[in-house]
Amino acid sequence: MKPLLLLIPALLLIACGGGAPPPPPAGEGAGASGAPAGAAPGGGISTVAGRITFAGPRPPVEAIAITKDLEVCGAHPVVNEELVVGADGGLQNAVVSIVGPPAAATPAGAGAAIVPELHQKGCVFRPHVSVVPAGAPVAVFNDDGVLHNIHTYSALNKPFNRAQPRHLKRLEVRFEKAETIRVACDAHPWMSAWVVVTDQAHVAVSDAAGAFRLDGVPAGTYTARVWHEKLGEKMQAIEVQAGAETALNVEYR
Numbered sequence: 700m701k702p703l704l705l706l707i708p709a710l711l712l713i714a715c716g717g718g719a720p721p722p723p724p725a726g727e728g729a730g731a732s733g734a735p736a737g738a739a740p741g742g743g744i745s746t747v748a749g750r751i752t753f754a755g756p757r758p759p760v761e762a763i764a765i766t767k768d769l770e771v772c773g774a775h776p777v778v779n780e781e782l783v784v785g786a787d788g789g790l791q792n793a794v795v796s797i798v799g800p801p802a803a804a805t806p807a808g809a810g811a812a813i814v815p816e817l818h819q820k821g822c823v824f825r826p827h828v829s830v831v832p833a834g835a836p837v838a839v840f841n842d843d844g845v846l847h848n849i850h851t852y853s854a855l856n857k858p859f860n861r862a863q864p865r866h867l868k869r870l871e872v873r874f875e876k877a878e879t880i881r882v883a884c885d886a887h888p889w890m891s892a893w894v895v896v897t898d899q900a901h902v903a904v905s906d907a908a909g910a911f912r913l914d915g916v917p918a919g920t921y922t923a924r925v926w927h928e929k930l931g932e933k934m935q936a937i938e939v940q941a942g943a944e945t946a947l948n949v950e951y952r
């Protein structure tokens with residue numbers, strides 16, 4: 700009888716533990732928690748890191764002429780972000796994924812730079828390119844005091860076109876299937892973003908230097924996929940070594 704009594708407060712504690720579930724593991728923790736069936740003996744979790752570069756001439760920064768809601772949208776410079784290249788050729792906003800590690804090995808999106816929030820701020824979508832796990836909710840914010848609109852261009856997922864007036868600060872959307880989706884705002888034609896819905900476990904977006912890092916990748920031979928909105932897709936074979944950092948550098952021309 701006594702052990703049962705001791706259990707009850709413990710159960711109550713769990714039941715009343717703040718309401719929110721604990722955050723999902725990310726990065727290395729997630730990769731290490733589930734040893735995939737095909738992994739090398741003795742663990743074999745590795746990191747894939749490198750840079751995505753553009754060998755062509757560096758495109759000039761192109762300012763966008765703001766024609767509407769000037770007091771909000773014109774308060775800060777807005778630039779074209781279709782092709783953002785750093786001084787040393789680093790390509791920003793390229794999406795790198797490792798195709799192949801079994802989906803069951805790690806939760807979708809684990810090890811990825813997941814940004815499950817999409818902001819409309821200063822009449823610009825932030826981030827410009829985001830990775831979200833298929834089926835997971837994505838919070839869309841209107842941080843401006845003006846009317847925005849979320850308009851998705853998708854084929855596998857049901858497209859939606861929803862007004863987000865200034866008082867509707869947050870709404871939630873969900874993409875069920877893996878697909879790369881362009882998002883626009885019909886109120887401000889220069890506003891454009893990409894949401895990469897993925898069912899892969901290892902996905903990252905390159906930073907301003909073109910650099911990316913994927914932790915918790917099981918050792919093995921895979922295909923690395925790189926996607927960029929303007930430059931398209933590149934595939935490259937990659938052998939991920941157990942216990943060592945595996946370099947992946949991809950150049951667009």
Ligand SMILES: [Cu+2]
Pocket residue numbers: 819822846847848884885886887890
């Ligand atoms: Cu807008």
